[in-house]
Amino acid sequence: MTQTKVRLRRDAELAESEGSLRVSAPVGALGLRDLPPGAVAALGALAAGDVTEAGLTAAVVGGDGEAGLFRWNMLVRRLAGGGLLEYSVDGARLWPVGAGPLEPAAAPAPGTKVKLSRFAVATAEDGMLTVRSPRHASAVELAPRTAGILGALADWTTPAELAEALPGVPVEQVLRFFDAAGLLTRTPEDDDQSRAQWAPRDLWLHAHSRGPRVTGRYGGTYPLGSRFGPLPAAPPAFDGRRIPLVPPDMEIAAKSDPSLTEALERRRSVREHDAGSPITVGQLGDLLYRSMRRRNAFTSPDGQELVDRPYPSGGSVHELEVYPLVVSCEGVEPGLWHYDTAGHALERVAEPGPATQILVRRARASALLEADPQVLLVVTARFGRVMWKYETIAYSLVLKHVGVLYQTLYLVGTAMNLAVCGLGGGDAGDFAAASGLDYLTEGSVGELVLGSKR
Structure with a gap:
């Protein structure tokens, strides 16, 4: 042995x-x-x-x-x-990634039926396959000569059958490692609702963004700080036409707006727009100004340019941007625009075409609209703003920020008597095609339809 x-x-x-x-x-x-x-x-x-x-x-x-x-x-x-x-044994290694006790488990009996957990994820790292389970603070590394055990564990089998099928592989010891790392199951994992309701990708995001003990590195660790500089607070300007927007009079708005309690109680997802009297550029500008304009910018001790906006953001990084896709808005030509949060202006990104029409069509179907929305607000994230500083929790932070921006747009839209409806999903690939932006650098993470109320 x-x-x-x-x-x-x-x-x-x-x-x-x-x-x-x-x-x-x-x-x-x-x-x-x-x-x-x-x-x-x-x-x-x-x-x-x-x-x-x-x-x-x-x-x-x-x-x-x-x-x-x-x-x-x-x-x-x-x-x-x-x-x-x-x-370690020849061709395999069990190592702790996070915190907590770790040692090889007892080997399953030769006739015990076992299977690879459906939540297990394997990644290639430095010539090895690293296999992990989302809720365990350890990983198993497999050399190429040993990695065949993953395929053999795709269906129910026994240690005895594995040893016969994989000569030269230290099956007993590798199974001990797998058991210790939570990679094996002896019973079907969808027999009870608590496990069946989780898709593997969802459980991974939940466990690793909410479990610092299983990650090893968590939070503001600056994982890219030694290799890259922080991204600036504002993205590069677009080359298209620019429409300056007039800031609203916030003192008048403060006096005429309903109270916060009233806005909360009146807030609804409104899907029907007034085709005869579409939203105006002034209303669109006021909504964006009151929801996400840059109020201030400052540099943190770590050298990152930070921003203050009307809604909260982890570490004040404010990675979110908004791209109004205009179908019908008085004073703004149809097409895809970008809201410049620092200059309070719209920047032309793309003319109407097949790529933008796909976004409109998807939004219309998602919101169950009878006609195209007057404006589709596409929310994007400049991922490097968050991922330069935060590790493991970065994408979950982005989603939290999308939620607070949704609520801010809802409440301001309610106060302005506009029709606002947040959408549950969209296609980041379609937005990349329409905008020309790199999918991994800045991608869509949320959408809302916006228009005038009937």
Whole structure:
């Protein structure tokens, strides 16, 4: 049988300070005092790389005698309980990504039916396949010669059948790793509603944006800070025609608007527009000004240009932009426009055509409209504004920001007696085709239809 080897987790450090040893990792640290020579030697072996249990035993016994094994075994349990160890066999490795205890599980019995969890995700990294489950703080790495076990686990099988089908693969040890990382299931995962209701991609987003213990790196870690500079607060200007907008008189609006309570109570998703009296450029400009104009800009200590707008944004990054796709608006030619939040103006992006018509048609169908909407507000995100600073939670932050912008547009639209209706989905690929923007750099993340009330 292939022996399992162990080492300190790859992001851990072993250091000596004031006569004691300290094992530190991003998830925590363990201080160790008054260790005997054999235990110190064994710890050094763990820090140097993969070592067998026999090798560790020899180091301990060589320095402390057999009497030192009990103390050493207790120390290993503390290291495993703190998630400070990773384990390997030929062609596979179990390693902790986040926080919490980790050690190989007991091997499934040879006749036990097992299957790969439907929530498991495999990615290619540095010549290995890394396999993870969304709710576990560990991962399994598979070398190419071992990766065939993934295909074999696509359907129900047993360890005995796997060993016969995959000669040369340490099936028992790999299954122990899979079990410890939450990658195996012994029962169907859609037998109860709580698991059946989750699509794998949804559970991944939920678990990793709401579970710092399973991610390792979480929040404002600046994952791209050492490689790229922060994006500016405003995107590059478009080359098309520009329509300056007149700012509304906010003092008059404050006196004439309904109260917040009244606006909340009156707010409705209104899908019907007044075709005989469409929305005007003044109304469109007032809505955008009151909802998302740039009120102020400032630079944070990390060098990122930050912005103040009427709605909140994590870290004041304000990555959202709005592109009014005009079908019928008095004072604005049909086509795709961009709202310049700093200059309070509309910038021409694209003429009406097949690509913009697809967006209009999809919005009409999504909102169950009898006719084309007067204006489709496409909300985009300049992803790098958020992803430069935030790790793991970046996309979930974008979605939160879309929600607060929706509500802001709804309430201001209600106060202005406009018809506003948020849509539940759209096609980012269609918007990329219509706008010419790169899908991964700035993409659509929300849509609302807007018009005059009947």
